[in-house]
Amino acid sequence: QVQLQESGPGLVRPSQTLSLTCTVSGDSISSVTYYWGWIRQPAGKGLEWIGRVYVSGITNYNPSLKGRVSISIDTSKNQFSLTLTSVTAADTAVYYCVRDADYAAWFDPWGQGTLVTVSS
Amino acid sequence: QSALTQPPSASGSPGQSVTISCTGTSADIGTYGYVSWYQQHPGKAPKLIMFEVNKRPSGVPYRFSGSKSGKTASLTVSGLQVDDEASYYCSSYAGNNNVVFGGGTKLTVL
Numbered sequence: 001q002v003q004l005q006e007s008g009p010g011l012v013r014p015s016q017t018l019s020l021t022c023t024v025s026g027d028s029i030s031s032v033t034y035y036w037g038w039i040r041q042p043a044g045k046g047l048e049w050i051g052r053v054y055v056s057g058i059t060n061y062n063p064s065l066k067g068r069v070s071i072s073i074d075t076s077k078n079q080f081s082l083t084l085t086s087v088t089a090a091d092t093a094v095y096y097c098v099r100d101a102d103y104a105a106w107f108d109p110w111g112q113g114t115l116v117t118v119s120s
Numbered sequence: 121q122s123a124l125t126q127p128p129s130a131s132g133s134p135g136q137s138v139t140i141s142c143t144g145t146s147a148d149i150g151t152y153g154y155v156s157w158y159q160q161h162p163g164k165a166p167k168l169i170m171f172e173v174n175k176r177p178s179g180v181p182y183r184f185s186g187s188k189s190g191k192t193a194s195l196t197v198s199g200l201q202v203d204d205e206a207s208y209y210c211s212s213y214a215g216n217n218n219v220v221f222g223g224g225t226k227l228t229v230l
Contacts (some may be wrong), residue, residue, distance in 0.1 A: 030146075046209065046221055046222065046223040046224045047158075047209050047211070047221040048221065048226070049211070049218075049219040049221060060217035062140075062218065063218060063221075064197070068222065085150070096165055096166070101152065101171070103170065103213065103214055104154050104156075104172055104213070105152075105154045105211065105212065105213035105219045106154070106156040106168055106171035106172070106211075107156070107166075107168060107211075108167075108168035108171075109168075110165040110167070110176060111165065111179065112165055113165050
């Protein structure tokens with residue numbers, strides 16, 4: 001059974017960098033079948049796709065976040081990470097890591113989510 | 121503003137059927153057959169319940185079905201149960217390695 005677990009600071013100061021890590025168990029992140037991605041959800045609002053990474057290091061990002069977002073992969077630790085720079089209050093959200101089915105664009109499973117608040 | 125348009129709410133009584141729509145454009149739903157649906161209970165992570173328009177993951181009841189016509193995808197829940205009360209989100213591949221979501225529909229089982 002594949003499980004994903006997010007970790008990282010729950011509070012980030014405005015203009016600083018948000019960094020989260022997702023640890024995968026029950027599946028190899030080196031799988032050639034899937035991408036690994038991030039999705040976020042502000043409180044009381046809908047879902048927003050952030051981006052994804054492939055085992056080779058290839059990445060795709062939401063155009064609205066391009067320039068601020070970076071996703072990397074560490075196959076030795078079976079982890080992948082999200083970095084979002086120059087954060088503002090608008091980046092406050094629950095961040096989920098997901099397994100991403102490539103071109104078919106479905107996400108399963110999801111991590112439990114971690115709340116990141118941007119505040120001074 | 122979400123890229124895909126969903127009604128903010130829907131409702132039905134136990135045993136009834138309800139259909140939730142998800143309208144996109146020719147850049148996403150209208151072109152690609154990669155629509156998926158997620159169920160989210162309060163305080164929980166979303167759960168995949170439909171992918172590639174009408175395919176159910178293992179363990180998802182047959183009461184859930186999906187379809188697509190033109191730029192609109194639909195999720196139908198038949199034989200409504202109390203536990204179906206949740207928010208439902210659609211998503212679609214939008215080309216150029218981009219994915220878009222709907223704003224979500226809160227389903228109330230009366």
